[in-house]
Amino acid sequence: MSQNGKLATDLVQKLERDIVTGVLKPGDKLDERSLSERFGVSRTPVREALQTLAGSGLVATMPRRGTIVASITVAELIEMFEVMAELEAMCARLAARRMPRVDIENLIALSEECNGLKDHADADAYYEANVRFHEAIYAGCRNSFLERQTKNVRNRLAPYRRLQLHRPGRVKKSNNEHADILSAISNGEAETAGKLMQQHVAVQGESLNDLLAIVPRGYLEPLAS
Amino acid sequence: MSQNGKLATDLVQKLERDIVTGVLKPGDKLDERSLSERFGVSRTPVREALQTLAGSGLVATMPRRGTIVASITVAELIEMFEVMAELEAMCARLAARRMPRVDIENLIALSEECNGLKDHADADAYYEANVRFHEAIYAGCRNSFLERQTKNVRNRLAPYRRLQLHRPGRVKKSNNEHADILSAISNGEAETAGKLMQQHVAVQGESLNDLLAIVPRGYLEPLAS
DNA sequence: CCACGCAATTTTGTATACCAGAACGTCATT
DNA sequence: AATGACGTTCTGGTATACAAAATTGCGTGG
Numbered sequence: 133m134s135q136n137g138k139l140a141t142d143l144v145q146k147l148e149r150d151i152v153t154g155v156l157k158p159g160d161k162l163d164e165r166s167l168s169e170r171f172g173v174s175r176t177p178v179r180e181a182l183q184t185l186a187g188s189g190l191v192a193t194m195p196r197r198g199t200i201v202a203s204i205t206v207a208e209l210i211e212m213f214e215v216m217a218e219l220e221a222m223c224a225r226l227a228a229r230r231m232p233r234v235d236i237e238n239l240i241a242l243s244e245e246c247n248g249l250k251d252h253a254d255a256d257a258y259y260e261a262n263v264r265f266h267e268a269i270y271a272g273c274r275n276s277f278l279e280r281q282t283k284n285v286r287n288r289l290a291p292y293r294r295l296q297l298h299r300p301g302r303v304k305k306s307n308n309e310h311a312d313i314l315s316a317i318s319n320g321e322a323e324t325a326g327k328l329m330q331q332h333v334a335v336q337g338e339s340l341n342d343l344l345a346i347v348p349r350g351y352l353e354p355l356a357s
Numbered sequence: 358m359s360q361n362g363k364l365a366t367d368l369v370q371k372l373e374r375d376i377v378t379g380v381l382k383p384g385d386k387l388d389e390r391s392l393s394e395r396f397g398v399s400r401t402p403v404r405e406a407l408q409t410l411a412g413s414g415l416v417a418t419m420p421r422r423g424t425i426v427a428s429i430t431v432a433e434l435i436e437m438f439e440v441m442a443e444l445e446a447m448c449a450r451l452a453a454r455r456m457p458r459v460d461i462e463n464l465i466a467l468s469e470e471c472n473g474l475k476d477h478a479d480a481d482a483y484y485e486a487n488v489r490f491h492e493a494i495y496a497g498c499r500n501s502f503l504e505r506q507t508k509n510v511r512n513r514l515a516p517y518r519r520l521q522l523h524r525p526g527r528v529k530k531s532n533n534e535h536a537d538i539l540s541a542i543s544n545g546e547a548e549t550a551g552k553l554m555q556q557h558v559a560v561q562g563e564s565l566n567d568l569l570a571i572v573p574r575g576y577l578e579p580l581a582s
Numbered sequence: 583c584c585a586c587g588c589a590a591t592t593t594t595g596t597a598t599a600c601c602a603g604a605a606c607g608t609c610a611t612t
Numbered sequence: 613a614a615t616g617a618c619g620t621t622c623t624g625g626t627a628t629a630c631a632a633a634a635t636t637g638c639g640t641g642g
Binding site for chain 3: 163165175179195196197198199
C-alpha cells in the first residue's frame with residue numbers, strides 16, 4: 133500500500149508531536165486498532181511505535197490493559213521538575229562556557245522574539261518562542277547527549293509546563309528571567325547562568341500550589357497508582 | 358506453547374542484564390531469528406523487546422541493517438560521562454539533605470564492604486560493591502525519577518565504567534573518594550557532597566586518555582558514524 | 583431493588599506468512 | 613587481472629490470523 137520503510141518511526145514522531153503539543157492529553161487511551169485505521173497501517177507498526185514511546189516515558193502501557201498517554205502523580209511531577217531544573221541549569225552553565233558568539237547573537241534574537249510576544253493575547257505564541265529560546269541554550273551546551281536527555285524530560289513535562297504560562301503575570305516574570313539568563317551566558321558567567329536557570333525552571337513554594345490548581349482533571353493520577 | 362503473559366518484558370530484562378553485565382558487548386549483533394530460537398518464542402516479542410531497548414539507548418537499530426548492542430563514539434562517551442557526573446552529583450547533593458539516618462548507616466556498611474574488597478584480586482568484586490554504594494546514594498536522593506534517570510545512564514555507560522577499575526591504582530583512589538563523599542553526606546554538606554561526587558565520576562584530563570587506552574576494539578565506533 | 587456471577591465482546595499478546603531491500607558473490611567485459 | 617553489473621540469498625519490515633485475558637453488560641437469585 134505505502135511504499136515506505138519504517139512506518140513505525142513515522143508513527144512515533146506523529147504521536148510524539150500530538151502528545152507534546154497537547155492534541156493528545158495525559159490519560160487519553162491509545163487504542164491500537166483505532167490508531168492503525170487512522171494511519172492506514174496494520175497493528176504491528178502501531179505496537180512498535182507505542183513500545184518506543186513507552187520506552188521514552190511518553191506513554192504508559194499496562195499488560196493486557198492497553199496504552200494511555202502517560203499521566204503522572206503529583207509526586208512524580210515534583211520530582212520531574214526538580215530534575216528538569218537541574219538539567220537546564222547544566223545546559224546553561226555549559227552554554228556560558230562554550231556557546232560561540234554567533235550562536236549567542238541568535239539567542240539574543242530569540243530573546244527579543246519572546247519579548248515582542250510577552251504582551252500578546254494568547255500565551256501559546258509566547259510558549260512557542262519560549263521553547264525556541266530554551267532549545268537554543270540546550271544546543272549551546274555543546275553536549276548532544278545532554279541536549280537529547282533534556283529534551284526528553286522537557287517533552288514529558290510539556291503538557292504541564294504549557295499550563296504554567298497561563299497563570300497571570302507568569303509570562304512577564306518569565307521574560308525578565310530570560311534577560312538575566314541571557315546576560316549571564318553572554319558574559320560567560322557559568323555558575324550565575326546555571327543558578328538563574330535553575331530558579332527559572334524550578335517549581336517551588338507557592339508556584340507549585342498555583343500549578344497544581346490549574347492542572348485539569350485526568351492530567352494527574354489519583355494517589356492509588 | 359508457553360503459558361505466560363508479556364514475553365517481551367522478560368526478554369527486555371534478560372537482554373538488559375546481559376548487556377549491563379558485559380555478557381553482550383558493544384557492537385555485538387542481535388539477530389532476531391537467533392534470539393527467537395534461543396528463547397523459544399517467535400520474532401514478534403523479540404522485535405518488541407529490541408524496540409524497547411532501542412528506546413532506552415542500550416541497542417541501536419538501523420533500518421534494514423539489523424540491531425546491535427549500542428556502541429558509541431568517543432565524543433558521545435565524553436558527553437555521557439559529563440552528564441553522568443552531574444546526575445550523580447545531584448543525587449549526592451539531595452542525599453546529603455534528605456537521606457534518613459538509618460539509610461546513612463546502611464551506606465556506611467556498604468562503604469566498609471567496598472573497603473574490605475579494595476585489595477581483592479579481581480576488580481569485579483569491588484565493582485559490584487561499588488555499584489551498591491552508588492545505588493544507595495541514588496536512593497538517598499528521595500527522587501525516584503532522578504534515580505531511574507541516573508540508573509539508565511549508568512547502565513548505558515556500564516561497559517565502559519567497568520573498564521575504569523581495571524586501571525592500576527584506580528580502585529584505591531576510588532575507595533578514598535567514597536570515604537570523603539560519605540562523610541559529606543553524613544554531615545549534611547550538600548554542596549561538598551555534590552562537588553566530590555562530580556569529581557569522583559567525571560572522566561577528565563589524563564583519566565580520559567587512560568580510559569580510551571584500555572577500551573577494547575569494537576566498543577567504540579569509528580569516527581564515521 | 584441490589585448484588586453476584588457468567589457469558590459475550592473487545593482488546594491485547596503472540597505466531598506465522600509474505601514482501602521488500604540490502605549485502606555478497608559471481609560472471610562478464612574491458 | 614580488475615572492476616562493474618546483475619542476480620541470489622539472507623534479514624528486516626509489515627500484514628494478517630489466532631489465542632488469551634479483561635472488561636462490560638445482562639440475567640438471575642436473594
